[in-house]
Amino acid sequence: MSDGLVLDKVSIRFGRHVVMQGVDLRFGAGQVVGLVGPNGAGKSTLLGAVAGLVAHRGRITFNGQAIDPRAVGYMPQHAQVRAQLSVLEVVLLGRHERLGWRVDQEALAAAGRILASFGIADLASRAIHTLSGGQQQLVLLAQRLLREPRLLLLDEATSALDLAHQMQVFALLRVYVARTGALVMIAIHDLNLAARHADSVALLTRGGLAGAGRFDDVVTPAALRTVYGVEAEFLTCSAARPVILPIAPFHPVGTHADDPS
Known part of the structure; x- marks a missing residue:
């Protein structure tokens, strides 16, 4: 399968410490993939490797080619903005490659629409550093979606959100995937969230991959005993x-x- 994300014998090590060894993964585009596993299993590291930020051995491709950073939207864990920028300015940075000296009305309208979809349009003029952790998480996710990446990599992007906002975010990701055909890979600690919202999952264990595919097939009582x-x-x-x-x-x-x- 050339379409979608393919990891071929991917290995990652930090010095003598092997984070993962010989991981093979294949996920077609047009779906939400949950990356699950216990603390220290390498979820953040694997997302960083796919984003091109973590050195690795093996091959990672998207739609049959080396991953183009311009096609990727990556949101690391604990992402924060400390600059003196408004929420609207932060969201507009999602299109920084296309912005000139002046921001056109189409870009402003698009940013306004995506803030409204997250229910935070009223925060547009607020300074980003004055927001709560959960509000900042929503703003940064809105920024990534405004860019409209074909490959969206999210590391615990709902960890600071309450239940209602978690459900809202996954609903928006579902709409985004249906509209664009993108592939979304999101690291999730909450297995029940993954069960409800992910089309497929990859279950990581320390040193490698414990399974990948439909949640029901991968996350079993035996897997929970072995992995968790x-x-x-x-x-x-x-x-x-x-x-x-x-x-x-x-x-x-x-x-x-x-x-x-």
């Missing part, structure tokens, strides 16, 4: 999506919860 070290109950919600309820730490046969080893 927890026992969990799998329920089904009214939308026929799985709901994961962690129950207890998983202790393999022959070990005990109070065994210090």
Whole structure:
């Protein structure tokens, strides 16, 4: 499959520390991909490699070619803007390559529309540094979407948002994918969010890939025991999506919860 994102035997190491070894992944365009896994599994590092910011071995291509940075929208974890800029100015920077000395009315209108879609049009004139972490997260995501990248890479882009805004963001990402045919890859800690909103997932474990594909096929009770070290109950919600309820730490046969080893 040449269309979409392809990782071919990708390995990443920092000095002697191997973050991941020989990862093969293929995801077609026109979908939302959830990147899941425990802390330290390499989700942020993998997104950085795809964005061209982290050195790696192996090959990463998008639509059969080396990734063009101009086609990528990348939002790192804990992204913040400390400059003395208004919210509107920050969003307009998403089109900085196309802006001249003066910002035309079409660009202003597009920025206004995307702020309105996030429900934050009333913040347009506010200084970005005066906003809460969650509000800044919405503004920065609006900036990336204004650029209309074919490949959108988001690292915990909903981590500072409340439940309503998390649902709103995923709804907007779904509309964006349907309209543009883009591929969105988002690192998500909340497995229930991934179950509900991701078309596919990649489950990372320390050192590599534990599985990729449909959520139901990849995130199983056995995978949670192996990758996360927890026992969990799998329920089904009214939308026929799985709901994961962690129950207890998983202790393999022959070990005990109070065994210090």
